[in-house]
């Protein structure tokens with residue numbers, strides 16, 4: 001059974017504002033009976049100041065769809081249309097003290113019905129641009145469509161990438177098979193072959209040491225236990241970076257001839273982050289270019305590495321957000 | 324007033340006699356049946372007794388045809404994987420579109436590995452087309468896997484006939500009889516069925532025990548290799564307690580078979596008649612004339628199944644639904660879709676599944692409770708007017724997207 005909050009149950013068992021509002025002058029219909037949920041929101045708006053005087057809902061759907069509809073009508077009453085439009089689906093979920101990830105789409109439906117009703121009132125056309133796919137990551141409520149779009153936009157090629165960009169797979173990890181299957185299809189579509197990461201006994205990130213009160217003796221890491229940033233025999237980390245740089249330098253003239261370029265951003269163990277600029281960034285060729293660079297790297301270093309293209313602007317923005 | 328449990332196709336209550344029989348094996352009778360000493364020996368004898376009782380329930384010829392597993396799903400996987408591994412030259416599987424995920428998802432996975440999977444379709448009542456089936460039987464088919472009875476609608480398939488057809492074509496036949504065993508009589512001795520799955524928790528035994536029936540002489544490759552348990556066909560120390568519980572449950576199922584098909588069936592029929600008489604725009608799904616005696620699946624138009632279940636639960640009635648929302652997927656039940664149930668009803672199906680523990684009073688209470696719940700939800704629905712469905716729901720309700 002679903003883990004519904006008490007508030008969800010209350011709004012389901014005793015919904016507020018059920019039924020159509022009389023003399024409504026704004027109507028928003030979303031969903032359909034074939035999809036399994038549908039919501040009609042009716043509003044009575046004061047033409048003088050656009051304040052929502054009354055709101056009512058009619059919903060075909062599950063418990064949380066009905067609860068989300070009821071919550072929505074409570075939230076918008078007394079607000080102006082512009083104020084109401086600032087309500088997000090997360091606000092609806094929060095109002096209900098949370099919804100299970102599988103049910104977040106019910107709150108999305110509420111938000112969309114509101115947009116549709118406002119558009120109806122203003123005589124505008126409202127186009128739904130929201131597409132929903134099968135839920136893949138239940139920890140973070142990320143669906144198939146979202147993962148595919150992100151993979152395409154950013155030329156992602158590993159489960160780790162997908163987690164970094166969308167959060168999908170970052171929780172319990174049981175959806176990794178599903179993400180791999182999506183990657184296999186998406187990579188095939190751009191002419192690549194999905195290569196799974198090697199099995200790794202991932203070491204847990206050391207817990208932040210509490211200042212002063214740590215009773216544990218700081219144990220020196222035995223040097224061998226650390227699979228040293230994948231430096232193959234006889235190559236120091238410094239030599240390795242030099243080699244990586246050399247490979248990049250070697251291929252740059254080729255790219256520049258095509259009015260493109262490539263820059264080394266970071267090296268993190270097996271992952272080599274590069275930015276592709278100019279003609280080759282974002283185009284179909286980008287993926288092939290990355291594959292080619294990766295092949296050269298593997299040959300030059302004599303170890304398996306992964307070349308990961310990063311959008312420089314995005315990376316910078318992320319860094320800033322993190323800082 | 325105590326709660327009413329009408330979800331016996333999901334799982335059943337352990338019979339008190341089953342629990343009683345199991346208790347000693349949690350405490351003093353803890354031996355490993357494989358051990359030579361007396362601790363193990365006694366347990367070994369108890370296992371033998373349980374095996375005999377399951378053999379009897381299935382009407383199997385030999386006791387050694389009974390392999391204890393951990394659940395129905397394991398039995399299904401073992402059967403299908405065994406057929407493929409024992410006959411590597413055969414690359415095709417025949418099954419149906421209405422199987423349980425235990426079979427469907429495995430087949431989908433195998434398809435990804437290069438096997439050909441034929442899924443037989445069903446008609447509006449959930450029945451198979453045997454002509455189509457016949458045309459698909461060939462030397463490339465490693466196994467046919469068809470459920471004996473469908474878990475959502477209770478529809479019973481012509482398993483003996485289908486197994487005979489497979490046998491004549493020289494094809495191995497497996498049936499997922501998880502919903503059928505204990506509810507309808509089964510006699511395997513002279514049947515052409517090679518493999519059959521059952522699950523303890525559907526017949527008042529505990530969860531975590533199942534059986535794969537394997538007809539003597541059927542080529543077999545184990546799923547789990549290791550110790551010699553179950554004659555090397557399913558390694559791993561036996562779940563002794565649950566197996567002993569299943570043995571007793573099998574005896575009780577035999578004893579109650581007539582009751583199930585008269586009394587329980589009568590309760591189910593009364594429930595069906597009572598609800599349909601009081602609720603407009605509702606109909607039975609599946610094949611009412613060819614159905615498990617305990618199962619009733621009703622589609623309530625213009626409302627959604629999970630909402631119905633939540634309100635039923637509030638008044639102490641437990642049932643289940645094929646609605647998308649109960650499973651967290653976006654699609655309604657694959658069984659309802661396969662039967663082409665109209666979209667106005669597919670999301671509003673509710674399954675009531677009874678057992679020998681249900682009473683006539685309970686059934687009357689459910690008959691009283693259902694109509695107001697349906698009415699309450701229809702009042703909220705944009706597809707329902709004052710006294711009935713709005714005309715042309717598609718046009719009356721004009722969403723920007725569909």
Ligand SMILES: Cc1ncc(COP(=O)(O)O)c(C=O)c1O
Nearest residue numbers: 394395396423425474501502522
């Ligand atoms: C037809 C059918 N097959 C298989 C199963 C799975 O059985 P188990 O839960 O023992 O794995 C079920 C149970 O829901 C079922 O109804």
